[in-house]
Amino acid sequence: MTLAYEPIDADTLATIPHDGLFLRPLARDAAPEMPLALRRALKAARNEGITGTRFVQGWLAEPVAPPTRALWVWGAGHVGRAIVATLAPLPDLSITWIDTARNRFPDTIPDGVTMRIAENPAPLMAEAPKTAEHLILTYSHALDLDLCHRSLVQGFARCGLIGSASKWARFRNRLRGLGHAPADIDRIDCPIGDPALGKHPQAIAISVAAVILSQPGTARLREIV
Structure with a gap:
């Protein structure tokens, strides 16, 4: 030696x-x-x-090695699967993928992706680094809201939530009721993706991936109008 x-x-x-x-x-x-x-x-x-x-x-x-970016994907539904499949081959992303049960994930998990299973995933937010980027895509509005709340408490580089404008309006009111300032709430992007590309999971994945890759940590994950 x-x-x-x-x-x-x-x-x-x-x-x-x-x-x-x-x-x-x-x-x-x-x-x-x-x-x-x-x-x-x-x-x-x-x-x-x-x-x-x-x-x-x-x-x-x-x-x-270049520094890796921590991306936490919450939810293994159609959009979550499309996003992980699109981004997993990239060498500079460290993806953590979370859902409530093994059978919600595909049989094969892409190389380099860390699968986390928890009956209640929300407390896992405390384990994410404050520099992490989050995509909240779960099957449950209640879980989505809890994750948004915890992400604001935890801190993040960027956070996106799947959903409609009406869903986000309800969430904004509830997050204000939980004590979060409007300026902080506005850091969460909802809806995510480019509406012009449609609502197909792969279309959402492509538009979200394009933002993540083109402007790391700065671009918004939704259209600003």
């Missing part, structure tokens, strides 16, 4: 790439030029996404 010690200051941080391999000479007797094996590893990482920590002739190569 080889132990390496390295001071990291602001100048060093500025040289670290956002992804791929971070290569540099580390040992005092490091080779004056990058070893051929590491040049090949760097090429493989760029072309094929192959990464791994290696220490060759005093040079250290470490994989750098």
